[in-house]
Amino acid sequence: MEPLMRVEPPGEKALGVLRRDAVVISPSVMREYPLVLQKASGVNLWDVDGNRYLDFTAGIAVMNTGWNHPNVVAAVQEQANSLSHGAFMDFCSEIPVRCAEELVGFFPDGLDRVYYANSGAESVEAAMKLARHHTGRNYFIAFYRGFHGRTYGALSLTAGKAIQRRAFGPFLPAVHVPYPDPYRPFAGDPATCGADVVAYIEDTVFRFEVAPDEVAAIFVEPVLGEGGYVVPPPDFLPRLRQLCDEHGILLVVDEVQSGCFRTGRFLASTHTGVVPDIVCLGKAIGGGLPFGVTVASSEVMDWPPGSHASTFGGNNLACAASLAVMDLLREEGFGDRVTALGDYLVRRLGELAERHPMIGDVRGLGLMVGMELVRDRSTKEPAPDERGKVLRRAFELGLVLLPAGESVIRASPPLVIEEEDIDAGVAILDRALEDVNGG
DSSP states (O other), X not given: OOOXXXXXXXXHHHHHHHHHHHHHSOTTSOOSSOOOEEEEEBTEEEETTSOEEEESSHHHHTOTTOBXXXXXXXXXXXXXXXOSOOOTTTSOOHHHHHHHHHHGGGSOTTOOEEEXXXXXXXXXXXXXXXXXXXXXXXXXXXXXXXXOOSSHHHHHHXXXXXXXXXXXXXXXXXXXXXXXXXXXXXXXXXXGHHHHHHHHIIIIIHHXXXXXXXXXXXXXXXXXXXXXXXXOOXXXXXXXXXXXXXXXXXXXXXXXXXXXXXXSSSXXXXXXXXXXXXXXXXXXXXXXXXXXEEEEOTTXXXXXXXXXXXXXXXXXXXXXXXXXXXXXXXXXXXXXXXXXXXXXXXXXXXXXXXXXXXXXXXXXXXXXXXXXXXXXXXXXXEOHHHHHHHHHHHHHHTEEOEEETTTEEEEOOOTTOOHHHHXXXXXXXXXXXXXXXXX
């Protein structure tokens, strides 16, 4: 459904809410542009002034099955009538158990133990503690431009923007290395950038910074999310897996943004056949409710009772929503449809690149698609200011988008999107680019 703009945003009602927001909400919370939501359905958002927008964000890859899917809403309502807070830390209830049983069915064999948290960041925190407990080691390796959350452990792994870490140190001991980006390759060669990064860990990090037998885990996003929607070369994760195996290091994949069929498969890491030791999930698995999941094998998840827990982890409402989400994700052909729509979106954005020199690169996996803006295609100079103007203009025209990395526009719409929705969104983006270039 195409957008319907009744007033120029932000309207008077939106401005009123934003003025109140500025007085009482922490200034640390960013507002990308002045959108004030009132309701949502499928791939559409309505603001408080009655404007209807086309959503290409899915709430930062949360609403994979669409906003307010009736099955998810019904499951939450039904569960709320019987038991919402189950105190799963001290008592057992059936819904979280069934949720875990069904969840592990989506995972590779052997990943059969579930820890519940309330967010992706908390699932990462649990993975860090588990990795230290299981290995008896203290250090972690993560990647520049990676994002794993804002709590202290997760922030120790995060190295996307200096502002996210400024004035919050010292952090847990984590070494950061380049992420393999074929558009901006480490060591200069797109064909070998994955191998080059793994070689850098082996030949430089392990020689000069931390010995491999002190590293508990390597944390990696199988597709870089906040850092720019970068799809690494297909040999990268298998090489990283081999490196971890050689040195007894746990491989942890952060699938908080890339999971739940965002890339056409339930886990993005399975595109290359890699089986990680620990998986972190969040966002879409809760269907819009706060939910985080850490999954590992029984061998790795060997910590004793009382070593880690959460008051609200395994919340019955979130588990009921997750069960409804999983029912939808199990529908025949769901992943294939996402793959086909992702290919279609990349093709349509590629057509825009033929008309707009500002577009330096279009890449993606499934419906996790990035369009990188540059000031010059030969130098690849990032265009963050222009990116901001394009996002704002698209918003004014009724398309909701978000940034990623230094100058990337990310497209991560609800996975229930149709081709005609993609066409409508691309047309708006085309006009926004024209308006910014003309200005």
